[in-house]
Amino acid sequence: MSKKVLPIVEAKLDKIVGGGQTLGSLDYGKKLFTWGGLPGESVNVQLTKKKSSFVEGIVTEVITPSDERVIPRDEESYLSTSPWQIMKFDAEQHYKSALIEEAFELHDIVLPASIEVYSDGREYEYRNKIEFSFWWDKELDQLDLAFFRRGTHGKIPVQGTSLALPAINTAATAIRQLLRTREGIQAFQLKTVIIRCDQKGNVAAQLYVKDEMFDGFTEDELTSLPVAGFELIFSNPKSPASVITKRLQAWGETTLTDTILDVPFTYAVEGFFQINIPVYEQALLDMKEWVDSKKPTVDLYSGVGSIGLTIGGDNVTMVEINEHAVREMERNITAMDRAKTAKAILAPGMRSIFGKLSWF
Numbered sequence: 001m002s003k004k005v006l007p008i009v010e011a012k013l014d015k016i017v018g019g020g021q022t023l024g025s026l027d028y029g030k031k032l033f034t035w036g037g038l039p040g041e042s043v044n045v046q047l048t049k050k051k052s053s054f055v056e057g058i059v060t061e062v063i064t065p066s067d068e069r070v071i072p073r074d075e076e077s078y079l080s081t082s083p084w085q086i087m088k089f090d091a092e093q094h095y096k097s098a099l100i101e102e103a104f105e106l107h108d109i110v111l112p113a114s115i116e117v118y119s120d121g122r123e124y125e126y127r128n129k130i131e132f133s134f135w136w137d138k139e140l141d142q143l144d145l146a147f148f149r150r151g152t153h154g155k156i157p158v159q160g161t162s163l164a165l166p167a168i169n170t171a172a173t174a175i176r177q178l179l180r181t182r183e184g185i186q187a188f189q190l191k192t193v194i195i196r197c198d199q200k201g202n203v204a205a206q207l208y209v210k211d212e213m214f215d216g217f218t219e220d221e222l223t224s225l226p227v228a229g230f231e232l233i234f235s236n237p238k239s240p241a242s243v244i245t246k247r248l249q250a251w252g253e254t255t256l257t258d259t260i261l262d263v264p265f266t267y268a269v270e271g272f273f274q275i276n277i278p279v280y281e282q283a284l285l286d287m288k289e290w291v292d293s294k295k296p297t298v299d300l301y302s303g304v305g306s307i308g309l310t311i312g313g314d315n316v317t318m319v320e321i322n323e324h325a326v327r328e329m330e331r332n333i334t335a336m337d338r339a340k341t342a343k344a345i346l347a348p349g350m351r352s353i354f355g356k357l358s359w360f
Helices: 089-105 166-180 219-223 277-288 323-335 350-354
Strands: 008-016 022-025 031-035 042-050 054-064 129-137 142-148 155-158 190-197 203-209 229-234 246-252 255-260 263-268 297-300 316-320 342-346
Touching: 008 031, 008 054, 008 089, 031 042, 129 155, 129 166, 142 166, 166 190, 166 203, 219 246, 255 277, 263 323, 316 323, 323 342
Parallel strands: 031 054, 203 229, 297 316, 316 342
Antiparallel strands: 008 022, 008 042, 022 031, 042 054, 129 142, 129 190, 142 155, 190 203, 229 246, 255 263
C-alpha cells in the first residue's frame, strides 16, 4: 500500500521556533511548523506530517518574501545542514537571541540584560567535521555524496557543503572518486564517510561500510587521498547510525590535535569535539568567570576534557559515558602532565541517572 501524499497548503508564517522551523497557522486554525520559511512570509508548504494538533512541512514556494530573506549558498541542500542560510546574518543572530530569551521566560526567569549571540564573523567554512551519506545516480550510473533530506528518509546528492572547512570538501570528493573507480561499489554497500579537519588543515577520515568482507584499500590508493589518516570501519547494517562494530583497516595518523586556549587536545575522528573552535574558546572564557579555580570542580559529559582541562582549575574530576572519549581524555591528561590535578572517570550509567541534562 503506497503512502498517502499530503497536500500543499498556503499559510502565513509568524515566528521562528527552536531548531530553525517557522510557526504559522492554517485557515482552519491548526498550527503549522515548516522548514524554509521566515516570519511575515506567505508561502506554499508541502505537508510532510499530520498530527491531531499540528502539521509539519517544507516551503515549496514563497509568495510574499521577507526583507530578511537571502538566497542560500547551498540552495539545494541547505535544509539538510542549516535552515538559517535563508536569512541575513544579523537576522539569524536576532532570532537566536530571541529563542534564548523565550526559553528563560517559559520558566519565569527575567534576565538582567539582553542576550547577545557571539560570532567570530565567519558565516561559512567553519565546521571541522562533516558526515556524508551516499546516493546512487541511476541516470548517470555513478556514486555520489549525499545528505538526508530534511523531514524525510530520502537523500539529496551533494558536491560538499559551504559550512565545512575547504579541506573537508576536497577530501570527501577524493574519497568519492576513489570509490567510483572500484568496480561493483554501489551506495547500498556504504553507510557514511566522516571527515574531520584540525585548525592546521590536517584531515582524517573514516569510511563506514555495511559488509565486514569489504576489500581494503592499497597503499597507492590511500596515498592518493588528501588526508593524513584513514580508517575503514565495518558498521552493523542493522543500526542506522555510524557506529564502530569492527575496524577493518587503519592508515596514517588517525587522530587529530587542536589547541584550545593554548592547551593541545588529541581526539579521534569518531569522538566528540567542538565543531567551531574560535566560538567555543569565547564560550570557555565566558564560563571561566563563574569557576573558582581554588575549589574542586566536576565536569560532567566531559568528552575529551576540553572544558575541565582548560578552565576547571587544579582539582578537576571529569566524568564521561563514552569509553573512546575517556581514552582520549586520559591521553590528554598524560600529555599535559596533569595526573595529580585532573581525573577522568568512565561512567556508562550516567545517562540513565541524569537523562539528557548536562552541565559544567
